[in-house]
Amino acid sequence: MFVSYKWLQDYIDLSGVTAAELAEKITKSGIEVEGVEILNEGIKGVVVGHVLEREQHPNADKLSKCLVDVGEEQPVQIICGAPNVAQGQKVAVAKAGAVLPGNFKIKRAKLRGEESNGMICSLTELGMEGKVVPKEYSEGIFVFPADAEVGVDALGLLNRDDEVLELGLTPNRADCLSMLGVAYEVAAILGREVKLPEISLEPVAEKASDYVKITVEAKKDNPLYVAKMIKNVKIGPAPLWMQTRLMSAGIRPHNNVVDITNYILLEYGQPLHAFDYDRLGSKEILVRRAADGEKFVTLDDVERTLTPDHLVITNGTEPVALAGVMGGANSEVTSDTTTVLLESAYFSGAAVRKASKDHGLRSEASARFEKGVDPNRVRAAGERAAYLMAKYAGGEVLEGAAEADTLTVEPAVVSITLEKINRVLGTELVMKDVKEIFDRLQFAVSIEEDTITVTAPTRRGDIKIEEDLLEEVARLYGYDNIPKTLPIGSSTPGRLSDYQKKRREVRQYLEGAGLYQAVTYSLTSEEKATQFALEKGDTIRLAMPMSEERSILRLSIMPQLLEVLKYNSARQNDSLAVYETGAVFLSNGDESLPVEREHLAAAVTGLWHSHSWQGEKKAVDFFVVKGIVEGMFAKLGLMDRVDYVQAQLDGMHPGRTAEIRLNGEKIGFVGQVHPSIQKELDLKDTYVFELSLKAVLEAEAPVLQYETIPRFPSITRDIALVVNRETVSGTLWEIIVNEGAPLLKEAEVFDLYEGDKIEAGKKSIAFSLKYADPVRTLTDDEVTKVHGRVLNALQEKTGAVLRG
Known part of the structure; x- marks a missing residue:
């Protein structure tokens, strides 16, 4: 508002x-x-000017040369590009030195060789929105009424000094x-008085009821309908002050009759509608529900198809308005209108909302009916509008009104005790203070001992129960004045549990690693429900699914993440990394609710690094995704408790997949999606992992221990081992670490070779071993002794030999 x-x-x-x-x-x-x-913020130097002369610019077809009186000793010449500028007009002139919105400064200038000493302004150039400017001035300058005084502040006349x-x-x-x-x-x-608007009607002898009969069939939807009749109206522009007030409220002026109905809507909150009486086609107004399929053309020239849910105003046979929403094109007020039937009615909010929503017609009127209007203002609003039409449209108001009235609205009567007010608010108010507050609200009050009974006016439909009265006392007494107290009793401050903290760390780590969080459906299809599942079991079907595609509770997050990649890849976003933490659902028997387990899954495809200016591009591979997983375990302090074991899983590449084991127990997998599934989804090589987040976050991490930074040099030895092709590097690494302790500090694979220079069925794996002692410098003999022990263990346990 x-x-x-x-x-x-x-x-x-x-x-x-x-x-x-x-x-x-x-x-x-x-x-x-x-x-x-x-x-008018930032605007100055705009006055009312009088166009004394107007002639065509000698060097431009679309410019006019105007001589304008701006209230100074001599008129000034102004070049104007507006198509509607004409001699004799009173216009808004920004003089030389004036400032317009946007800090636009007006200077003396030459336009096509002719001097211009200012600017004749449109309303939009003075800061008004184009949608509220009257249509006749929407593409040109604004013209003041002929009685506007030359040289006065134009912003004051336009109500911009507001x-x-x-x-x-x-x-x-x-x-x-x-x-x-x-x-x-x-x-x-x-604490001041309200001055009500002036209504001093002098009706003519004829009666409104002789001109029209009101019949209401839908009495529940329209318990009160009042029609005023105004004859001999002269359609023209509304007074400038009324137009400017409407524009300030965001409403575009049209003509005096329509503008008066909109003005009353803002003044009283009561929507009105003006019909051209001569175009109604009858002397009857019938309010009813629409027939199914009934057609009706509204003021915006759109044909609407109605249903029995919609309330319509008719001339006895055909609709002339959609009640409370919009009038009809067949009875709108035009420049030829002379007799106006003015509607002021009380419509049910539910009926208006149904029509407004069905037809997409949200208006100032419908908004007020939906929220509720004051039933005791219906007649007063009609009388006030009739008075203004008589005053500003020259109309003759007929005596009385034609109406249908079955409305019974009683003001709400609510009681509350002073003790409860003070107890709830924590105040020490006396009865005099409370009564004064309700008197300021203009609520009728009666007091009996400790109880105050309030009769709320019908304009305050929100006052219904004791708590409403409490709110009125609290807000007018002043929320700042209500005493402040701390809670009494023991309480535990809110905090994240260890599980929640770790989950947040996991999410932050993954997002820091470049993955985007996804949120997908927990429902999937029968076909996808068991794909990539860590724990096999019966699927759980919804009793009333939305569709077959969303009918089964998922056992794995992975199928949904692959759908995310597919969707993005189809839109040329083919390098993507996403993750999700969410629940999967395991069957717990037909009669029991499923068991929910929180999983973490991620899917990565396309390029992991792409720096074209360096010529560097790196596609995602197994080790990128495994590195992400290892980094997460390192963040949680579980790195030493996790193993990766080569595995073959349904839906995964047979040679590029590993089980993830925590403390020897399988908790998930990491690897490449099977090529057939990649092809089906039209994806490039895609690497994924999924694991039981619950198992990870509930695992106890070892106590964090710190080691002294080494002060003594380390010794590095590289070895290349020839082993059977089936031997995995993890087995070799474990032997190296165990045999090399405690002097061996690091062991890393740095090369793998399989080729014609190696015996068939064999491969070469190269390790880099680092030996160090935190308290002294190692000798070559000490390192050679431990290194030899490592090589002997490798040969005995795996048959590995040094590559020659």
Whole structure:
């Protein structure tokens, strides 16, 4: 809700309170003011000018040379490019030296050889949004009424010397969707009186009920319908002050009749609709539910197909408006309209919302009906609009109104004790203080001993129970004034469990390694449910699945991650690394809920490094993904407890897959996806791992121990061992480490060779061994002795020999 500070002063005295101060007070009382916009901020030097002469620019077809009186001794020449500039107009002129929005400074200049001493402005050039500018001025300059005084501040006439407060209203505060509602709120905050708008009708002798009959079939959806009749209206522009107020609130002006209905919507919060009475085609208004398939063309010239869920206003036979949402093109007010039927009604919020949602028509009117309007303002809003149409459209208001009324709305009566107010708020208020608050809210109050009974006005439909009264007392007493106390009793501060901390470390590590987190469905198809599963078992099917593709609870995360890669690869994003931590579901019998186990899975494809300017490109391989896994175990302190054992698993490459074992127990796998599955998914070589995150995070890591930084030099020996092709490097490494202790500190594979220079069925594996002692320098004899022991053990246990 946009609230004009100047407009608000029509209803309440704001002297001594600036717009910024008012915004702070409203926010502290419970309604957030999201911002205060100063409409003329940064603009100066714009006055009303009178175009005395206008002629074609001698050197440009689309420019005009104008002589403009700007209230100074001599008129000035201004070159203007607007197509609608003409002699005799009163226009907004930015004089030389003026500043426009965006710090755009106006200087004297020559345009195509002709001097220009200023700029004739459009409304958008003065900072107004194009969508709220009247259509006739949307592609040209704005023209003031003929009685505008030359030389005065144009921004004042355009209501730009104003500040607009933007209220962030919650759904329960529909009462503040109107200027009067905001005025009541501000009056309660400041302790001042509300001045109601003027209504002084002088109706003609004819009666509105003689012109139209109101019949309501859908009484539950429309318990009150009031029709006012105004004859001999003269369609034209609304007064400038009304147009500018509408524009400040984000509504585009149209003509005096339509603008008055929109003005009342903002002033009272009561939507109105004006029909051209002569185009109705009957003397009857019938409100009913639409027939199934009934057609209706709305004001935006779109044909709508209606259903019995939609409430329509008809002329007895055909619809003329979609109730509370939008009028029909067959009865809209045009420049030829002379007699207006003015509708002011109370529609059910549910009926309006259904039509608004079904047809995608969200309007200022529908928003107010959906949240609830004040039933006691329906007639007053119609009377006020009729008064303004008589005043600004020259209309003659017929006596009374034609109406259908079955509305029974009683104001809410709620009681609360002073003891409860003080107990809940922690205050020490006396009855006088509480009564004063409700008096400021203009709630009727009666007091009996310790109990206060409040009758809430119908404009405050949010007041229903004791807690609503508590809230009103708290916010107007001042949240800042409510005593502050610390909780009493023992409490445990919230913290992450060890499991949660480790899971967070894992996620941070993987993201630091370059993997993106994915979140996929826990539901999959029968075909994919058992793929890559760490634990085989029965699948669990949903009783009422969305589709067959989402009918089974997954046993593995991997199929979903491969789908992520497939989706991205199809969109030319073919180098990708993703991971997911999530649950898999193991059957626990037909009558029991499944067991949930948290798994970690990752999938990597494409290039791991790509630095084209260095000419370096590295595709993902087994050792990249295994390195990621090892880095994670090192982060958790489990590196020494994890083994990798060559394995063959369904769906994985038979020669590039390993089981991951923690303390000798299988917890997952790492390797390449089988080529047939890669081809099916149209993926490049893809490497993956999946493991039981629960087993990893619940494993006890050894106590962290620190070693002194070596002060003495180490000795490195390299060996190349010829072994059977089936022998794995892990076996050799384990022997080397065990036999070389305690002097052996590191052992790493740095080369693998299989070729014609090696005996058939054999391969060469090269290790780099580092020996050191933290307290002294080793001698060659000491190292040779241990090194020999390592070589002998390798030969005895695996048949390995040194490569010659």
